[in-house]
Amino acid sequence: LVSRKKKPENTVIDIKGAKVGNGNTSYVFGPCAVESYEQVAAVAESVKSKGLKLLRGGAFKPRTSPYDFQGLGVEGLQILKRVADEYDLAVISEIVNPAHIEEAVDYIDVIQIGARNMQNFELLKAAGDTNKPVLLKRGLSATISEFINAAEYIISRGNGNIILCERGIRTYEKATRNTLDISAVPILKQETHLPVMVDVTHSTGRRDLLLPTAKAALAIGADGVMAEVHPDPAVALSDSAQQMDIPTFDIFFEELKGIENRLK
Ligand code: PEP
């Protein structure tokens, strides 16, 4: 059902009035993890001032070590909802457990399924049973075909509001956290009718590479870019090395808008 052979037109996803896909360039910014109301509000204010609509933030964090910050859970979702209501934004947050979906949909506008859960089939089915848009990230070492099949799990349950997100794959290369598979973007767009975004934060793991990879994403035809922004990355409870502070975010966005306009 995700195949372009079945449906030649691009899917457009409406997230509280923000259209994703089919020639619209979308941006998803926000902190790695929700840490406090003040922290999320500071980023939301900056997102809002840029005329953007989508805010991300993790409440359930899938961390490599069990001793690292695991996220604020439902309290984090409540903070996101409060900020979204105050700033008239739509929120995207990762859900890691099918049992949390029912409660989470009251707080969030887009269900993110993270790389580690791309083949958590029960989670995919549970997300497919809702009518919420789903941002599905490519697995750490998933092939494009496996990625497309994961999206098929969601659409097969009746929910076709899926955004695919390339976020880098594991290779032998150590200069970046993952290897951004930029060619996945046009392949996914040829093979499916779904919008495709690129997460430049988790793919590169390097603040100095966020802008060049984001430019590449737009140039190759991605429908949007995701990046992490934190008011004070040095004290962030996760992904401290790659989140942008707000002045850096301002420059990043201005440059990216310049590229977006040149590509039109
Ligand atoms: C995230 O976006 O917060 C995240 C954990 O990313 P990924 O699942 O791509 O590692």
Ligand code: MN
């Ligand atoms: Mn992160």
